[in-house]
Amino acid sequence: MESDVELLARLRDGDEQAFVTLVGRYQGSLLRVARTFVPSDAVAEEVVQDTWMGVVRGVDRFEGRSSFKTWLFRILVNRARTSGVREHRHVSIDSTEPAVGPDRFDGNGAWAEPLSPWESDVDDRLVAASWGPALRAAIDGLPGRQREVVLLRDVEGLPSDDVCEVLGITEGNQRVLLHRGRSRLRTVLESELQTRGR
Amino acid sequence: MMVLLRRRDDLVCQQVVELVSDYLEGALPRSERKRFERHLRACPNCTAYLEQMRVTIATAGRLTPDDLSPEAREEFTDLFRSWRADGPGAPD
Numbered sequence: 287m288e289s290d291v292e293l294l295a296r297l298r299d300g301d302e303q304a305f306v307t308l309v310g311r312y313q314g315s316l317l318r319v320a321r322t323f324v325p326s327d328a329v330a331e332e333v334v335q336d337t338w339m340g341v342v343r344g345v346d347r348f349e350g351r352s353s354f355k356t357w358l359f360r361i362l363v364n365r366a367r368t369s370g371v372r373e374h375r376h377v378s379i380d381s382t383e384p385a386v387g388p389d390r391f392d393g394n395g396a397w398a399e400p401l402s403p404w405e406s407d408v409d410d411r412l413v414a415a416s417w418g419p420a421l422r423a424a425i426d427g428l429p430g431r432q433r434e435v436v437l438l439r440d441v442e443g444l445p446s447d448d449v450c451e452v453l454g455i456t457e458g459n460q461r462v463l464l465h466r467g468r469s470r471l472r473t474v475l476e477s478e479l480q481t482r483g484r
Numbered sequence: 485m486m487v488l489l490r491r492r493d494d495l496v497c498q499q500v501v502e503l504v505s506d507y508l509e510g511a512l513p514r515s516e517r518k519r520f521e522r523h524l525r526a527c528p529n530c531t532a533y534l535e536q537m538r539v540t541i542a543t544a545g546r547l548t549p550d551d552l553s554p555e556a557r558e559e560f561t562d563l564f565r566s567w568r569a570d571g572p573g574a575p576d
Contacts (some may be wrong), residue, residue: 305564310552338560342567385501386533395496401532404539417543425544440544446509457511465505472540 290354298345309338312355316362319437322430323366333369337362356448359438363452385469404479417475424474432467435460440468495523500530504537 288307296304316337320330340361348357392398425436438449439460450460495503500523506512507520524531552560 300568302561302564306552306557306560309560310557311549313552313556314550335563338563339567342564343570384498385504386498388498391496391498395498397497397529401529401536403532403535418547421540421543422547436544440541441547443545461505461509461511464509465502468505468537468540469501471544472536475540475543476536 291350294345294348294354297342305342308341312358315437315442316358318426319359319434320362320366322434323363324369329369333362333366336365336369340365352448353444355442356444356452359442359444359452363454383466385465386473404475417478420474420478421471424471428467428470432463432470435463436467436471439464493519495519497523497527497530497533500524500527501533504534507534508537508541 288304290308290311293304293308297308313334316334317327317330320333320337321327324330324333337358341358344361348354352360390398425433425441428436434453435449435455438444438452439446444452446457446460449455450457453460455463500520503512503516503520507517512520524534
């Protein structure tokens with residue numbers, strides 16, 4: 287697979303295939319992140335299209351100080367904010383939501399039932415692939431702020447500092463959001479495994 | 485929960501699951517990290533839990549992008565041409 291940097295170099299030379307490849311690579315994540323800022327899919331699509339225009343017109347100014355991905359999502363979030371939506375700075379967090387339901391623990395706070403490890407399953411690519419749709423749905427179902435952080439950190443793999451900068455949140459906030467989000471995803475995968483009756 | 489924390493030095497499982505992300509992010513203070521790891525050594529369930537969280541994160545990182553529809557490919561090709569034709573320099 288061609289790297290973003292290679293595609294970007296071709297994009298600078300006006301290569302439309304390189305552009306469409308980049309769009310294919312990031313369109314889904316851009317739409318998902320945009321959707322957490324704006325009230326409808328239609329507006330999200332406009333914001334994302336605007337973002338791509340920003341990429342095409344600004345590619346010569348991209349200096350590579352951050353990764354392409356961080357640059358791309360920074361453009362997106364700026365556009366999403368100016369398209370007039372929610373004030374994003376003050377993240378209020380429901381810190382009472384437990385990572386694991388209280389019914390899973392006994393009166394002393396120990397696990398009521400033993401947990402079984404998943405590791406051997408997941409190295410199996412097929413199993414991982416079959417979890418994809420369930421995980422996608424679970425991510426789409428996360429509250430907006432958790433969703434942004436999970437998409438940028440875990441799906442796109444941006445570094446923690448970049449995520450804080452792009453979203454304008456503190457590191458502490460990011461950790462809480464990530465914790466809530468990941469905990470919910472784990473719960474979904476766990477019940478998915480149980481439903482499939484392994 | 486804070487009551488439990490203070491009554492004994494050992495963490496209980498219900499506390500451990502709330503510290504997992506800070507642990508994975510390397511954000512636990514040293515003393516807290518040691519307590520966390522001490523609990524893990526004695527607790528196969530929390531060890532499994534931590535592993536499940538790692539797997540969850542790894543699985544999210546392996547999600548593949550949805551394919552662009554042929555219509556979308558065509559649309560973006562057209563857009564690209566028109567943006568290039570307008571020339572660079574439009575302000576961000």
